[in-house]
Amino acid sequence: MRAINRFNVLDTIRRAGxxxxxxxxxxxxxxxxxxxxxxxxxxxxxxxxxxxxxxxxEAAARGRPRVMLELNPDAARVVGAKIAANRMVFVVADFRxxxxxxxxxxxxxxxxxxxxxxxxxxxxxxxxxxxxDLALDEIDSVCLGLPGVIEHRTGHVRSSPIFRENGxxxxxxxxxxxxxxxxxESDAHAITLAHHWFGKAKDLxxxxxxxxxxxxxxxxxHGGQLFRGAGGLSxxxxxxxxxIGPQGMIRLASLAGESAILGDQPNGGRFAEAIRLGRGxxxxxxxxxxxxxxxxxxxIRAGEACGMALAxxxxxxxxxxxxxxxxSLALGQPFLDSLRDAYSxxxxxxxxxxxxxVFDQSTDExxxxxxxxxxxxxxxxxxxxxxxxxxxx
Amino acid sequence: MRAINRFNVLDTIRRAGxxxxxxxxxxxxxxxxxxxxxxxxxxxxxxxxxxxxxxxxEAAARGRPRVMLELNPDAARVVGAKIAANRMVFVVADFRxxxxxxxxxxxxxxxxxxxxxxxxxxxxxxxxxxxxDLALDEIDSVCLGLPGVIEHRTGHVRSSPIFRENGxxxxxxxxxxxxxxxxxESDAHAITLAHHWFGKAKDLxxxxxxxxxxxxxxxxxHGGQLFRGAGGLSxxxxxxxxxIGPQGMIRLASLAGESAILGDQPNGGRFAEAIRLGRGxxxxxxxxxxxxxxxxxxxIRAGEACGMALAxxxxxxxxxxxxxxxxSLALGQPFLDSLRDAYSxxxxxxxxxxxxxVFDQSTDExxxxxxxxxxxxxxxxxxxxxxxxxxxx
DNA sequence: GCTATTTAATTCGTATCCCGTCAAAAATAT
DNA sequence: ATATTTTTGACGGGATACGAATTAAATAGC
Numbered sequence: 001m002r003a004i005n006r007f008n009v010l011d012t013i014r015r016a017g018x019x020x021x022x023x024x025x026x027x028x029x030x031x032x033x034x035x036x037x038x039x040x041x042x043x044x045x046x047x048x049x050x051x052x053x054x055x056x057x058e059a060a061a062r063g064r065p066r067v068m069l070e071l072n073p074d075a076a077r078v079v080g081a082k083i084a085a086n087r088m089v090f091v092v093a094d095f096r097x098x099x100x101x102x103x104x105x106x107x108x109x110x111x112x113x114x115x116x117x118x119x120x121x122x123x124x125x126x127x128x129x130x131x132x133d134l135a136l137d138e139i140d141s142v143c144l145g146l147p148g149v150i151e152h153r154t155g156h157v158r159s160s161p162i163f164r165e166n167g168x169x170x171x172x173x174x175x176x177x178x179x180x181x182x183x184x185e186s187d188a189h190a191i192t193l194a195h196h197w198f199g200k201a202k203d204l205x206x207x208x209x210x211x212x213x214x215x216x217x218x219x220x221x222h223g224g225q226l227f228r229g230a231g232g233l234s235x236x237x238x239x240x241x242x243x244i245g246p247q248g249m250i251r252l253a254s255l256a257g258e259s260a261i262l263g264d265q266p267n268g269g270r271f272a273e274a275i276r277l278g279r280g281x282x283x284x285x286x287x288x289x290x291x292x293x294x295x296x297x298x299x300i301r302a303g304e305a306c307g308m309a310l311a312x313x314x315x316x317x318x319x320x321x322x323x324x325x326x327x328s329l330a331l332g333q334p335f336l337d338s339l340r341d342a343y344s345x346x347x348x349x350x351x352x353x354x355x356x357x358v359f360d361q362s363t364d365e366x367x368x369x370x371x372x373x374x375x376x377x378x379x380x381x382x383x384x385x386x387x388x389x390x391x392x393x
Numbered sequence: 394m395r396a397i398n399r400f401n402v403l404d405t406i407r408r409a410g411x412x413x414x415x416x417x418x419x420x421x422x423x424x425x426x427x428x429x430x431x432x433x434x435x436x437x438x439x440x441x442x443x444x445x446x447x448x449x450x451e452a453a454a455r456g457r458p459r460v461m462l463e464l465n466p467d468a469a470r471v472v473g474a475k476i477a478a479n480r481m482v483f484v485v486a487d488f489r490x491x492x493x494x495x496x497x498x499x500x501x502x503x504x505x506x507x508x509x510x511x512x513x514x515x516x517x518x519x520x521x522x523x524x525x526d527l528a529l530d531e532i533d534s535v536c537l538g539l540p541g542v543i544e545h546r547t548g549h550v551r552s553s554p555i556f557r558e559n560g561x562x563x564x565x566x567x568x569x570x571x572x573x574x575x576x577x578e579s580d581a582h583a584i585t586l587a588h589h590w591f592g593k594a595k596d597l598x599x600x601x602x603x604x605x606x607x608x609x610x611x612x613x614x615h616g617g618q619l620f621r622g623a624g625g626l627s628x629x630x631x632x633x634x635x636x637i638g639p640q641g642m643i644r645l646a647s648l649a650g651e652s653a654i655l656g657d658q659p660n661g662g663r664f665a666e667a668i669r670l671g672r673g674x675x676x677x678x679x680x681x682x683x684x685x686x687x688x689x690x691x692x693i694r695a696g697e698a699c700g701m702a703l704a705x706x707x708x709x710x711x712x713x714x715x716x717x718x719x720x721s722l723a724l725g726q727p728f729l730d731s732l733r734d735a736y737s738x739x740x741x742x743x744x745x746x747x748x749x750x751v752f753d754q755s756t757d758e759x760x761x762x763x764x765x766x767x768x769x770x771x772x773x774x775x776x777x778x779x780x781x782x783x784x785x786x
Numbered sequence: 787g788c789t790a791t792t793t794a795a796t797t798c799g800t801a802t803c804c805c806g807t808c809a810a811a812a813a814t815a816t
Numbered sequence: 817a818t819a820t821t822t823t824t825g826a827c828g829g830g831a832t833a834c835g836a837a838t839t840a841a842a843t844a845g846c
Contacts, residue, residue: 001394001803001831001832001833002831002832002833005832005833020794020795021794021795022793022794022795030833030834031833031834031835032794032795032796032834033795033796033797033833033834033835034832034833034834035795036795036796036797037796037832037833040796061792061793061842061843062791062792062793062842062843062844063791063792063793063794063841063842063843064792064793064794064795064839064840064841064842065793065794065841065842066793066794066795067794067795148743149741149743149744158743158744159742159743166743206623218709222620227615227620229709229710229711229712229744229747230599230711230712230713230747230748231711231747233711233744233747235708235709235711236708236741236743237708239708239741239743239744240705240708240709241701241704241705241708241738241739242636243635243636243701244697244701244735244738248738249738249739251741304637308634308636308637311634312633312634312705313709315628315629315630315632315633315634316611316622316628316633316706316709317622318622318623318624318626318628319622319623320623342637345634345637345641345642346634346642348542348629348632348644349552350541350542350551350552350559350629350632351542351551351626351632354622354623354624354626355623394802394803394804394832395802395803395804398803398804413823414823414824415822415823415824423804423805424804424805424806425805425823425824425825426804426805426806426824426825426826427803427804427805429824429825430803430804430825433825457811457812457813457814457821457822457823457824458812458813458822458823459822459823460823460824787846788845788846789844789845789846790843790844790845790846791842791843791844791845792841792842792843792844793840793841793842793843794839794840794841794842795838795839795840795841796837796838796839796840797836797837797838797839798835798836798837798838799834799835799836799837800833800834800835800836801832801833801834801835802831802832802833802834803830803831803832803833804829804830804831804832805828805829805830805831806827806828806829806830807826807827807828807829808825808826808827808828809824809825809826809827810823810824810825810826811822811823811824811825812821812822812823812824813820813821813822813823814819814820814821814822815818815819815820815821816817816818816819816820
C-alpha cells in the first residue's frame, strides 16, 4: 500500500519534472501529510532532491514559497539498447531517463551465431558506459530492445530476425555476461514507453503504437501499463495473416516488412550498400522521387497493407491515439498516402473519430532511450518497494 | 484497502460456492484474523450465510468442524437479457448468478423504431420478474447484452444491428423506463463473463472469447477484468477488414456473419421462416447434410475467414485459451473444419502452442445469464465498497 | 520597520487495518 | 471424563493515512 503510494508520488514527480508537495497532493489525491511523509522518505533514500528556488507560480506569490522536488538524476543509471539487424544503438540514461551518452554501431548482426552477437552487445554496453564516465558496476540495470516475439517475464526470445535460432534465453545469457541485471524487451514496447515518458503520448495512459521497421511491432499501453499477452509475450504485427496466396499464408511482413518493400537488391550495388548501412529507406525515398516504379508500387502496396492492418488494430483496441514510428515512414508520400487512404477506407464508421493518427520519425536513440525507460520502470517499483525499517541509528 | 479485501473474500466465496474461513485465508493470503473480521461484516450485511453442516473433508475429521460460508442468494436480484435481432431472452438471477426464471421471446426486433424495442424489452423484463415471483422494485440492477459497438461506461450504443439509428443513449432510456439502474453491455462481453463465472474459463483470469452470431463479437479477459477500448468501447470483429473488393472494403461480417452464410432466402420459404425463428443455422446444418453446395461453400468460406481472423486475434492477444461460441458453430463439420484448418495455417509458428481452442454451444440463457453477471459484478464492488461505520447500537 | 495576511510544510493525535499470538470453542479419540 | 485436534475469536503491536493545529517563510499594508 505504501509501496503503491510511493510509486505514484515518484511517478508524479517524474512526470512534472519539478513539482511542489502541495501539487503532488492535489494530483495524487493524497493528503499533504502523507505526501510529506513519502517525500521525506524519498529524500532520505536519495531518490529525489529539493530545490528552494524555482517556484514558478504567478510572480507575485504570497505565502511561504514552495519547495520544488525533482528526481535525483544520480539515483540510478541504466543502459538501454536498440538491437536491430544492421545496427546497435546504446544509451546510458540517468534516473530521469535523460541520456548521458550514446553509441551507435553500424554493423550487421543478424544471422550471426549467438555468442558473436552477445560479444558485440557486451562490447557496446561497456563502451557506452565508459563514454558516460562510469564503470559497469555503477549501472543498475540494462535493457535490450529487439525485434521479434519476446517473453518479457522470462527474457526468453521466441523468435527474432536477429537470431538464427529460436527460443534463446537471452536475458539470462546477457545477465551472466555483463554481471548486471539485464532485461529483454520487444523494441516496439521500448519505443512505446519512450513516447509515454518523453514523446507524443505524455498526456495519455492509453494508446497504441505501431512500429514499421524490419519487423512490424505493436505496443499497447493500457492504464499506463504495457498490455502483454500470456507470459508477457510481445506482439508481432508482421505475423498477421492477410490471406492465402499461392505459396501459403500471406503475412503482413511479406508486404510491408523492410525487405519486402526494398526488394532483393543486387549485392554490392549502391542500394544494397545503403541497406547495409541502415539507410535503405532514405535511399528508397530518393529513388521514389526519381520515379522508380517498382519501388513506388511496392511502397503503395505496403502502405495499403499497413493501413488496413492499422484499421483492424484500431477496431480491436479503440485507442484515443495511434502513434506510427519506424524507418518505413521515411519512404514518404506514396507510402504514407496509401496507408492513410487504406486506413480511412478500412476503419469502420462506428468508431470513426475515436482514434487520432500520429506519425513520428524518432531517432534510433529514442528507441534505445525507451529500453532505458523499461529498465527504469522496474527500478522505480522494486528495490524501494518495501518500506525500509528505520535503521538503528 | 478494506474494500479490496472485502471484494476478494466475497469473490473467493463465490468461486468456491461453499467454503470455510480457513480456506479463504489460504486462498487469499489473508490472515485468519482478517478473514474472520471481513466475513463477520459480510454476514452482518447479509451478503453471505453460514451453514454448520457440509464440512466435506475426509469423513473422519477430527477437531472442530468447519463452518461453511456461501453467498446469500437473496442478497440481491438482477435481470440479465440477451437482445438479438430475432429474439430476446431474459433471466432473473440471484446474488450468486443462479437463474431464477427465464423468458424467451421469439420476435423480430431489428429495424423497429427504438420506442417499440424499449417497449418490448420493458415488457420482457417485467414478465420475467413476475415469473420469478418478484416485483420490479426488488430488482437491484438490469443489464442488457446486445450486439454491436457499445460504450459500457456511458451506455451509449454506437452501432448495433438491433437499431436503425446509431448513437442511442440506451442505458439512460431504459433506466428511466424501468426505474431500475440499467447497464448496457456488448453481448460478447456478457457471454465472456458467463464463461468466466460458470463456463469454460472458470479456471482462467486471462482468455479471449469470440462470438459468432449475427454479429461477430469479441471479449478479452485480462487479469479477471474485461479489456475494453477507449471509453469502455466494445469490439466488433465483424468490422475487421480483410481486403479490398470490387464494392469497397470486404469485412469479416460480409463473409462470416449470419446473413452472409445463410444468404438471402426467398421470403415465405421454409428456410426464411427458420431464420426468422432463430433456427437458421440448425436448418442450414440439415441442408448441408443433404449436400446443399451453395451452403457448404458459404460455410467453408466463412470458416476460413473466421479461422484467419482468429489466428490474428491470437497473434495480438496470445491468450492461453480462446473460447468460440455462437450460433454459427451449429453449422457443423464444413464450417468447423475449415475454421480449424485456416487457423492452424495462419497461426504464426512462434506462438504455436500458446493458445488452446475451445468450442462451446451455449444456450441463449447462458448469454442472458452473462448479462446478469455483468450487473452482479458492479453490485459486488460498489454499494458495500465503503466500510460501514458501526451503527450506534 | 513592524504587523497582518497568505500559503506551504510539518507535527501530533486519532482511526483504520492487518497480522501474530494466545485463548476459547467444538468436535473426536481414548 | 479427559486428551487431542482443529477452527474461531480476542488482544496488542506495527504501519499507514488523514484532519486539525502548528510552525515556517514569504508578501502587503501601514
